[in-house]
Amino acid sequence: MKKIWVLLGAVAISIIIIVAIIPSMQNPEIYKKTPAEYTTPFHTDPGLYAKSDLNSSESSFFLMQDMLDITGPLTLNIRITDPESAAEDLARYRGMLGSMDKLIVKIEMSQSDLEDYLATHKDNEKILSDLLNETQDLDRLKELEIQFTDQENQGSYVSVIYQESAIRNRISGLYNRYHANSEAVNTTATKYGLNTTEYEGSIKNFAAIVEKETATQVVLDMQVTDVKKSIANQTKDSLTMEIFPAQARYGDLITIRGLLKSTKMRGQNITIDIDNRDTAEIRTGFGGEYEFHYLINKITPGRHAVYVSSGIIFSDTGSFTVIPVNSVTTLQVPATSDKPSVNITGSVYTSGGVPVMDAPVTIAWGLTSKRTNKTEVTTGVDGQYHTRIAFPHGNYTIQAVFQGSGYPVNPSKSQVLTISVDYPDTYQEKLKQEPFSFFSIVVLGGALVLSSGAAVLYLRRRRARSFVSSARIETPQEDTNATGLWQEVLIPKNTEPETNEIPQWSIHDGLEQKIPQLGFREAAYDIYWKIVSLLFDKTTFSAARSLTTREVVKSCQGKPYYKPLRNFIAVYERVRYGPDPLTEEDKVRFMDESGELVAKIRGDEHP
Numbered sequence: 001m002k003k004i005w006v007l008l009g010a011v012a013i014s015i016i017i018i019v020a021i022i023p024s025m026q027n028p029e030i031y032k033k034t035p036a037e038y039t040t041p042f043h044t045d046p047g048l049y050a051k052s053d054l055n056s057s058e059s060s061f062f063l064m065q066d067m068l069d070i071t072g073p074l075t076l077n078i079r080i081t082d083p084e085s086a087a088e089d090l091a092r093y094r095g096m097l098g099s100m101d102k103l104i105v106k107i108e109m110s111q112s113d114l115e116d117y118l119a120t121h122k123d124n125e126k127i128l129s130d131l132l133n134e135t136q137d138l139d140r141l142k143e144l145e146i147q148f149t150d151q152e153n154q155g156s157y158v159s160v161i162y163q164e165s166a167i168r169n170r171i172s173g174l175y176n177r178y179h180a181n182s183e184a185v186n187t188t189a190t191k192y193g194l195n196t197t198e199y200e201g202s203i204k205n206f207a208a209i210v211e212k213e214t215a216t217q218v219v220l221d222m223q224v225t226d227v228k229k230s231i232a233n234q235t236k237d238s239l240t241m242e243i244f245p246a247q248a249r250y251g252d253l254i255t256i257r258g259l260l261k262s263t264k265m266r267g268q269n270i271t272i273d274i275d276n277r278d279t280a281e282i283r284t285g286f287g288g289e290y291e292f293h294y295l296i297n298k299i300t301p302g303r304h305a306v307y308v309s310s311g312i313i314f315s316d317t318g319s320f321t322v323i324p325v326n327s328v329t330t331l332q333v334p335a336t337s338d339k340p341s342v343n344i345t346g347s348v349y350t351s352g353g354v355p356v357m358d359a360p361v362t363i364a365w366g367l368t369s370k371r372t373n374k375t376e377v378t379t380g381v382d383g384q385y386h387t388r389i390a391f392p393h394g395n396y397t398i399q400a401v402f403q404g405s406g407y408p409v410n411p412s413k414s415q416v417l418t419i420s421v422d423y424p425d426t427y428q429e430k431l432k433q434e435p436f437s438f439f440s441i442v443v444l445g446g447a448l449v450l451s452s453g454a455a456v457l458y459l460r461r462r463r464a465r466s467f468v469s470s471a472r473i474e475t476p477q478e479d480t481n482a483t484g485l486w487q488e489v490l491i492p493k494n495t496e497p498e499t500n501e502i503p504q505w506s507i508h509d510g511l512e513q514k515i516p517q518l519g520f521r522e523a524a525y526d527i528y529w530k531i532v533s534l535l536f537d538k539t540t541f542s543a544a545r546s547l548t549t550r551e552v553v554k555s556c557q558g559k560p561y562y563k564p565l566r567n568f569i570a571v572y573e574r575v576r577y578g579p580d581p582l583t584e585e586d587k588v589r590f591m592d593e594s595g596e597l598v599a600k601i602r603g604d605e606h607p
Contacts, residue, residue: 060114063100065194067121068185070096071128072198075205078132081139084550086132087573093125117188120181126405126579127178131171133578135209136570138167154227155312161224165317166276166305168213173302175210179203231312237262239270241308241315248296249325250408251354257291260284260310271309284310296322298358301408322408326351329361331400331414337421340390344375346414347384348402355383356402356409363387365398391421508591520582524575527594531568534601549573561600568593 074089100118141164148157182203189196232238241258248254260268265288272280272292278299284290290308301324307317331346344363348356359379364371377385396419404411514523532552547555549569556562571593575586 060100060103061192061194063096063103064114064117064189064192067093067096067100068189068194068196068199070198071124071202072205074128075131075202075209078128078135079205079209081135083132083136083570083573084548084553087577088548088550090125090129090132090577093128097122097125113188113191116184120184120188124178124181124185127174127181129577129579131174131206131209133574134167134171134174136574138164138171138213141167154231155314158224158227158231158312158314159309161220162273162305162307162314162317163276164220165217166273168217169303169305169319170275171213172210173300175206176302178206228314231314235262235313237310237313239308239310239313239315241306241318243306243318243320245320247321247323249323249352250296250350250356251352252296254294254296254320255291256294256306256308257289258308258315260288260290260313262288262310262313268310272306273308274306275304296408298406299408300406324408324410327356327402327404327409327412329400329402329412329414331363331398331417333398333417333419335419337391337419338423340392340421340423341388342391342419342421344377344387344389344398345385346400347382348379348409348412349383350409355379355381356407357381357383359383359402359407359409360405361385362401362403363389363398364401365389365391365396367394367396371397371399391419393421393423395420508595520587521576524572524590528572528576531594531597531601534598535565560603561597564593564597564600568597 070089070093074086074093077083077086077089097118100114100121104114104118141160145157145160145164148160182199185199186196188194189199238261239258240261241256243254243256245252245254256272260270262268265284266286268284268288270282270284270290272282272294274294278294280292280294282290282292299322301322303319303321305317305319308315327348327350329346329348331344333344334342346361348359348361350356357379361377361379363375363377364373365375366372375387375389377387379385397416398419399416400414402409402412508527514526518526528549535552535556549572553562553566553569556565559565571586571590575582575590578586
């Protein structure tokens, strides 16, 4: 009886909490007066809040200023090679972008300065994320460069220098994009009286990174020339390369050809490397000639580095430039529908009529101009896309948007169309279109609490019975894992208990099932917390959950697994926060680093 009264009390408290949070659910405060992790000029001057409604357009000024202020520290941390701090800055930046997006939707200011400002910063976030990843890759290659120099491995040394050159070329292209965005950012900032000091500093930091790496590459090019001459003198072999045309657009073909002069010219393998990302293998003809055609498809606009190699023989580096073109996005939707499921079609073509294949398209629709509902589709090889959307009753506006990210094709939007959806009502369909009422929220909350309480009581009783019906292996309190990874094991009576060893489960158990359901990033997140649970016992795990990745690494200094942990965190942050899509190399490296780290941790705990 006492348990029933406790359960009823919990239900009453839950209902009170639900009632209390309903106002904030209906009218959330987008910008908080109290800073959660860091302060801004608006947090240090509370008088500014008296001048605006936090859910009005003026509250966007606070977020706009925050987005400017975070860029300076972010680029500085990349410049001074502090990737952990830079990754944290990027996470904050993304959070600001999300808050800004919600605020624009809330105050219904589409097609405004705020929307353009947000779009520019979203592009800047992608640029800065790529910059962080590229600089980290560059640092790893510099380590290989030193290693191959010490080993006097000339062929591998040249290959690494060429890969570094491709990365430096991409960093230069990222800077050009970032600098080009500064005009739009500064125009809006000036209009609203925002302080651009940190943003201007971010441009200078970015330029300093490019300048330093450009100077380094000049020195390396001279060294590579000497190394190639030495190799040629030893082997008497040479490899030439020519690229044409020098400029191309989406859908064009780039021809890469040349001649291998060696004692064995026919049937030799030639590796073609573009930006250290796209590679191809071909074989030479009878006279040592080779030819390769590269289709301009999903590749960023700008200059792209190319070189070819055969064993330890390398050509000079070359390049071609991809010129961006405009796109045309179309949308077809019926004006009316007497069914909820509506067929949506459309296409994405370049302005020259070339279909853009595998292009991501967002179908945005809603009852008003906000168009907060989103459906993602992808074009086929013919540039066409098809999907079906289930609409509730009502009159909707709908638009298709191609962002163009990762393509040498500029973004575009279709015309805004309208559709009137009216079909016979059923009780089930009516529930789908009507929002939850206050009464339904209370009922659902109460039902959730009741079912949870009943489940707890059932499990407690079942657990109590298990103590009577069977023996149990006792686990020392200090060895119990805080996340529930070590579970109770029931054994028959009269069976000798095993020793209290930590089960040697694999860190990757169940990963193959999780990846299709959650995606690799979320599965990696799950593995990260499994590893953290190994590092901290049950008395400190709850505190460890509040630590950042950098703080987790710092807390393990002096441990035998400190270096593998640091390597794993670097790979984890790339997998977790890096650009899409993840490469197979990233995934394989994550699996290897996590497995190596767990083995090292267990070796430390159980010698």
